[in-house]
Amino acid sequence: ELKVEQNPLFLSMQEGKNYTIYCNYSTTSDRLYWYRQDPGKSLESLFVLLSNGAVKQEGRLMASLDTKARLSTLHITAAVHDLSATYFCAVKETSGSRLTFGEGTQLTVNP
């Protein structure tokens, strides 16, 4: 059974600082997603990572994938308050279409 673990689960940052969220998964996968969720809202797709070594950047967020280590990272650069949200990684197994989600990282950026 595929297991997905994120850490940290809670992250409180100062504005302007950098930090990284980690996502480990237990079996082979052919794609990994990062989502953002604001309280009570739906999931907003941030990145889709398809291959080993993939790196994608959007604004202050950068995601990478190491399929050999079964590890993805979401790096936050110079955090701003608007980035406060819960971030999920989700892994799709090579066979099948279901997504298995990590526990989520609740990010709070303080002024």
Added chain:
Amino acid sequence: DSGVTQTPKHLITATGQRVTLRCSPRSGDLSVYWYQQSLDQGLQFLIQYYNGEERAKGNILERFSAQQFPDLHSELNLSSLELGDSALYFCASSEGANREQYFGPGTRLTVT
């Protein structure tokens, strides 16, 4: 706006009751997925349909059932509701079985 619609947005009901959640996928998407988000279990996959056929099942209780209709909309039926069924239920759709899933706004179910 993902293009996936879900109704109702909120539902409050009593234990033992039965409810139906509805999902309309994006135009052209054949696959529909249901996920449950609760404080206890996190976000978990329930069931997938593709062009009217059940394709995959996850941690879906026997009290729950789903179907996808010829017009591709889907319904999730929850019966004999318990307090622990209170959750946010998301529907997602994708063009094909291995394409990106787009999530609807969710239905918040509260069982009292």
